[in-house]
Amino acid sequence: TQLLEQSPQFLSIQEGENLTVYCNSSSVFSSLQWYRQEPGEGPVLLVTVVTGGEVKKLKRLTFQFGDARKDSSLHITAAQPGDTGLYLCAGAEAAGNKLTFGGGTRVLVKP
């Protein structure tokens, strides 16, 4: 069974600060997705990274896939209260069709 560990579990910062969320595994994934989930809603896809070492930017969010395709990070620059939410990473297995999710990082950005 492949496992994904996210850290930290909870992060509270002030508006304007930067933050980084980590997603680590001992297994290789063919791709990795980052989702954001609001209370009472389903996860919303933010980005998919496929190639080892890949970096993708989405406005103030920067996503990186590790060279060995075992880990990933999400960095938010100048966080805003609207960034508050549960961030989930999910890995797709090389030969499978299901996503393995990390436990999530709950981010709180205070104004």
Added chain:
Amino acid sequence: NAGVMQNPRHLVRRRGQEARLRCSPMKGHSHVYWYRQLPEEGLKFMVYLQKENIIDESGMPKERFSAEFPKEGPSILRIQQVVRGDSAAYFCASSPLGDLRYEQYFGPGTRLTVT
């Protein structure tokens, strides 16, 4: 283009009753995945279906749980004789193909409460 639809959004059942959760995938998507999320946890894969076929049910509990995706109509996740431990949010996702390089899009979920 409507997104993934799930109903009901909230479902309350007493212990021993049956729960039926429905999922209509996005238009043009023929691959459906069900996940379960316990409070304050990530999502756990349950089952992957194509039209009229169960492809991977490795995450499904062996008893009381079943899923189907008929030729016509929504996918159904059925839980018989519910117990309190079944209380969770159940999410459905769909994709156009079964290759995970194609992203999965999630519905809003059904929150099941067993009393």
